[in-house]
Amino acid sequence: MSSSVHPAMPAPLTVMGSINLDITATASRLPTPGETVGGAVLRQQPGGKGANQAVAAARLSGASRMVGAVGRDEAGRTLLTAMASAGVDISHVARVDSATGTALVLVDGEGENQIVVCPGANADVAVADAAFPEGGAVLCQLEVDQQVVLEAAQRASGFFALNAAPALPIIPELLERCDLVIVNETEYELIPELRQAPLVAVTYGGEGSAIFEHGDRIAEAPAVRVTEIANTIGAGDAFCAALVLALQSGLDYAHALAAANAVGADAVRDASSQPALKPLEHYVEATR
Template sequence: MIDQVELTVVGAINVDLTARVARHPVPGETVGDGVLSRQAGGKGANQAAAAARLGARVRLVGAIGDGPTGAELKSSLKSAGVDTSGMQTVAEPTGTALIVVDEEGENTIVVCPGANAAIDTTRIVVDPGSAVLAQLEVADEVILAAATQTRGFFALNAAPARSLPAELISRVDLFIVNEGEYAQLPEIHNADLLAVSLGADGARLLRHGIEVARARAVKTDVRNTVGAGDAFSAALVLGLLRGDSDAVALQRACAVGAAAVADERSQPLLDELDSYPAA
């Protein structure tokens, strides 16, 4: 375990149905060369699996359906080292993401939330001292229910971007976004701490709008970008939680994100956090 870091992840759990194609179709066009795969996904599950594989103790709060798909995803998360005791089982079908990935590794995604939209906020339990990492594939009410239960470090990967309530913005210690999300969310530009991933240009970290660290991208073979942002988010949060400097935490997060890009899975196989370069 990396310095006994404990993290609660709150977010979506999906099955990813991924079609690999030479290029994305344009509207109204059919592309017939797809190769279909089925794998575990969902931003919450991806970040929980990444954090556990990087060496943290991780508990996931979310929901799955009561059928075999939900049971399969729960088993997969357990095998990654995630504590699944916070996962609810509901009558709605397990969430599904329909993903198209081209030969450059770029993707488009349609999410059908299913069980992720049926999380019972009255059943959410977060340890008062736990650090929390959440995303926006679940409702604001779910995120706020977790936020109000903990005094610990609260990170929000504001993806997919949407307008955020003021009470949530004021509670977040770290926002994590990509360039597109940053442009869509001017209300967080002056946040206490804001990480912006820049793809091939690396990432930057800002405190109250002032850049305090910048990291270079790590060159790699691009296979799939679906889980890269989630791996980056998990690594950055863990690095900051254990006391790494801004620059070291950000650079190591970029290295972990690059490792995720080189893996075809949405929940890539990762090594301990310290195995990734910090400079």
């Protein structure tokens, strides 16, 4: 079909960030402090915001590149295999002596979650040996050291996007380099400097998403209604990858948001933190 029907797919997205083993307990409800909730189901699966976004990008566009670090342990080998099988180039993932990062995740019957992260090898992520393709898009998060993220931003010559999660004060030089910052509504409230950022995408769960330019709301898109929610952990990461790819393919802000919302909706229907996704073109067509 002609490019007027399907946007041209951009070059593979490079993602730098965390790679974790998610150990998840799913229960009917989340415990209150000091309380024990029984009857949970335990599972282990690949995770980490960086790895989740790289896998989502690969499933949406056919390929992506990951910059990160894992330990020289069984968990590290398992996570590398999972990424590679999804189409992620793992040649810039370092193997280090620290234990592979681990996230302890509690999920309730509605898909809401509580997470404790043990960074492990993610504290050893470095960009010294990573190649950033000339003009290629780069997506980072804040689960690795922010100085390392700043170095990646300075070395990247193309479009640079930051998923500012978890919510932390952002180094001014890093914020100045960002072509796009992506946050949820809570993070947007917790990081006041985003009000003056050139371009910020904010997700509002069931209320959809919007893009702000220097604090002014310039585009928005409604959420896709989902009746059965299996897991919300991977949805935000899938949204981030989809939005960057959609913008890089030439979609306008509102359509890019709508397509990313549709990807996020598919993600919450899947129990995995790295959910199965259709090609980006499917979501682009579905939201025309």
